[in-house]
Amino acid sequence: MTLSMIVAIDQNNGIGKGDDQLAYISADLKRFKALTTGYTILMGRKTFEALPKGALPKRRNVVITRQAGYEAPGADVVHSLDEALAICEGDEKVFVIGGGEIYKTFLTQTQELYLTVIEHSFEEATVFFPELNRNEWLLEQQEGPFTDEKTQLRYMYQNLRRK
Template structure:
């Protein structure tokens, strides 16, 4: 299984504010859908509850929560990162989609990181992506100087691979 993380971050690694993402960039939302469709996505309870229409279609949705007897329509509910990994062990590729605590828990296990780097520093950010740059990632793709016409925000796509791991043959 390839464990990938996908996230949009601002210049300070900010990812959320008041239970929502920092910006809605149309092309980034399309990219997220293209990359994750047909795969399993793992998220925390708060991320699941922030989805406007509930479980994302055409993906296996897995929600991690410590809440006893939590029900998530259209999703499988687990209590831990270990349980989530075990549940998805036969999947080819699994995407971790947030939030902050879930990213932190999975960061050292991730094989790939799909970043959308927003070239802006948002005010009032209350959720951050963990520090990742010192962990040994190799850049495999970069697309810079994109502008969202609706918001005027500039951003880059950066794909990274962990080079500290050994792939089993």
């Protein structure tokens, strides 16, 4: 199994405000869908609850929560990191999609990062991606910068692999 993370970060590693993401960039959302469709996505309870229509289609959804008896329609629910890794053991690729605590917990086991780096600092950010030691990662591909027509935000894509 390849453990991957996919995330949009601002210049301060901000990824969210409260239970919402910082920015909605149409091309980034399409990239997320294209990369994750057909694979398993792993997320925390708050990330699952922030999905506007619940479980994402054409993907196996796995939700990690400490809440006993929690139900997530259309998703498998687990209560620990070990349980999450065990349930995904036979999967080809698993994308960790948030939130902040889940990224922090899985980062040491992650082999691939799919970053959308937004050239902006969101002062309202309350949730952050963990600090990366760039010496541990190899930049395999970079695209951009691009500018989102609707928000005018500049961003680029970076695909990194653990050395």
